[in-house]
Amino acid sequence: MHILNRWNNADTTLLCAALFFLLAAGIKISNPGSILAEGFLFVTEAALVGGIADWFAVTALFKKPLGFPFHTAILPARRREFVDASVQMVQKEFFSRRTIFQKMGNLHLLPLLTAYLEKSETREFFLQEIFGAVRKFINSQDKEQLAKSTARTLKRFAGDIDAKKLISIFGEKLKKSNKDSEMFVELIKKIRRSAEKPETRIKLQGILEKYAAEKTQSSGVISLLMRGLAEALNFVNFEEAAQIMHTQLLKFLDELATDSPLQRKTLNECRLKISELVETPEFRDLIERLQLDIISSMPLENAIENALVHLENQLAVAEVETVLKKKNPKKNLGNIFIKMLSVEYDRLLNLLKNDGTVKESAEKFIYELSARTALHAQPLIGSVARSALNKLTDEKLNELVYDKAETDFVWIRMNGSIVGSVVGLVLFVIIRLVTGTIY
Numbered sequence: 001m002h003i004l005n006r007w008n009n010a011d012t013t014l015l016c017a018a019l020f021f022l023l024a025a026g027i028k029i030s031n032p033g034s035i036l037a038e039g040f041l042f043v044t045e046a047a048l049v050g051g052i053a054d055w056f057a058v059t060a061l062f063k064k065p066l067g068f069p070f071h072t073a074i075l076p077a078r079r080r081e082f083v084d085a086s087v088q089m090v091q092k093e094f095f096s097r098r099t100i101f102q103k104m105g106n107l108h109l110l111p112l113l114t115a116y117l118e119k120s121e122t123r124e125f126f127l128q129e130i131f132g133a134v135r136k137f138i139n140s141q142d143k144e145q146l147a148k149s150t151a152r153t154l155k156r157f158a159g160d161i162d163a164k165k166l167i168s169i170f171g172e173k174l175k176k177s178n179k180d181s182e183m184f185v186e187l188i189k190k191i192r193r194s195a196e197k198p199e200t201r202i203k204l205q206g207i208l209e210k211y212a213a214e215k216t217q218s219s220g221v222i223s224l225l226m227r228g229l230a231e232a233l234n235f236v237n238f239e240e241a242a243q244i245m246h247t248q249l250l251k252f253l254d255e256l257a258t259d260s261p262l263q264r265k266t267l268n269e270c271r272l273k274i275s276e277l278v279e280t281p282e283f284r285d286l287i288e289r290l291q292l293d294i295i296s297s298m299p300l301e302n303a304i305e306n307a308l309v310h311l312e313n314q315l316a317v318a319e320v321e322t323v324l325k326k327k328n329p330k331k332n333l334g335n336i337f338i339k340m341l342s343v344e345y346d347r348l349l350n351l352l353k354n355d356g357t358v359k360e361s362a363e364k365f366i367y368e369l370s371a372r373t374a375l376h377a378q379p380l381i382g383s384v385a386r387s388a389l390n391k392l393t394d395e396k397l398n399e400l401v402y403d404k405a406e407t408d409f410v411w412i413r414m415n416g417s418i419v420g421s422v423v424g425l426v427l428f429v430i431i432r433l434v435t436g437t438i439y
Contacts, residue, residue, distance in 0.1 A: 008406075010413035014051040017417045020044040035432070042428040043421050050420020054413045062398040075401060076394040083389045109370060110363045114352050127341050128320045134337070135315045138308070147305035155295050184267055185257055192253040200249075205242035 024041035031037045059065040060072040075082060116122055173179070194200070255262050311333055318334025324342065351358040392400065402409060 008410050010051075010055070010410040013414045013417050014048075014055060017044060017047040017051045017421075021048045039425070039428050039432075043424040046424025046427070047417045047421035050423070051413065051417035053420075054416025058409050058413055062402060073394075075398060079394070079397065082397075083386060086389060087386045109366045110352065110359065113366065114349065117349055117352075123342075123345060124320060124324055127324070127338065127345060130341055131315075131318070131320050131334075131338055135334075138312050138315060141308070143305050143308045143312075147301045147308060150304050151300035154300060155298075158295050159292065180271070181267060184263075184270065188253055188257045192250065192257060195246075195249055195253060201242050201246040204245050204249075205239055208241055208245075 021041070021044040024037070024044040027037045028034075028041045056065050056068075060068075061074050062076075064072040117126075256266060257263070314333035315337070316334070317330075318332060318338055320338050323335050323338040352362055353359075389397070
């Protein structure tokens with residue numbers, strides 16, 4: 001049954017008005033000269049007319065009462081205007097900019113978000129998603145092409161580094177960390193180990209003998225005779241001299257290998273000479289050539305490709321659930337990465353809960369994001385409302401509107417009969433007063 005055809009209190013009121021009118025008409029016919037009968041008929045007639053008029057008015061909003069065609073069935077006839085007005089009301093009144101931002105401002109979303117993120121299942125879900133995305137990305141890459149492009153980038157970057165700047169940076173790093181001193185000591189120790197061998201003393205003796213021979217030959221016959229006499233009388237002992245030099249050399253190296261004024265002075269001199277050497281074009285050219293040679297000879301492509309393949313294999317065997325629930329999971333890159341993600345996840349939660357600056361920034365971001373998202377959804381809400389209203393038949397549209405204000409419509413019709421009877425009574429009294437026949 002159509003909702004407008006359901007019997008209600010207004011219909012009962014109208015029926016009563018009609019019955020009272022018939023009763024009043026009968027009384028009037030029976031008592032033609034009675035003023036009360038005439039007044040009763042006047043009042044019931046006004047009540048009946050008022051009830052019928054308001055029934056016609058209310059019914060005309062939704063359909064054609066008794067088939068009357070002029071300016072009736074207003075809602076179906078103005079369907080488009082009604083839909084547009086409803087959509088406008090939804091967008092501008094229910095979801096206005098002020099309303100949206102006010103409602104979002106009253107919502108405290110950060111504590112809800114933090115509580116949600118603290119749940120173990122939420123934590124596991126996000127870590128699964130992030131790790132899965134990383135694993136999927138690595139698996140989808142062309143390892144060979146990625147290795148080549150990465151190697152080209154690294155080589156280009158390394159080749160663009162200024163040799164002088166590279167040496168200066170490297171030297172400063174070594175100096176600040178005292179690594180150059182350690183390298184110097186290690187070099188001296190290595191020389192010391194080589195110098196303490198018997199071969200070093202023998203070489204020194206050979207050098208002395210060669211030097212003496214060269215000097216004697218260049219000095220003439222007398223020098224040769226003097227050398228032979230000195231050797232015969234054992235005035236010149238090259239083996240002993242070599243032994244003395246060998247001993248002094250080892251002492252000198254021992255002093256250089258320990259923290260001593262000689263070591264510090266020598267190290268400072270080396271640093272100064274290296275700094276001066278860096279300024280020479282020849283040395284810079286040498287470094288640049290070495291730099292290019294090293295870069296071109298480095299097997300970066302194969303190393304990077306092997307690293308990517310190894311990373312892919314390591315990620316494939318890692319499981320977030322295993323890492324999160326077991327205290328000592330198998331050590332591999334995948335599990336280490338999951339642990340890192342877990343640590344960063346906990347750190348983020350801690351910042352959201354305890355760091356005032358982070359909390360303020362997060363609240364502001366969430367507020368603006370949610371409010372602007374809702375604001376951008378305004379046209380969508382209007383489209384949804386328009387689509388829903390357009391799908392309604394005229395009958396369903398009438399029911400939708402009438403159902404929301406049925407009580408008010410019933411009272412409008414009842415008020416027609418009530419007000420009509422009151423107005424009828426007032427008019428009857430006025431007429432009788434004017435004509436002087438009220439008594």
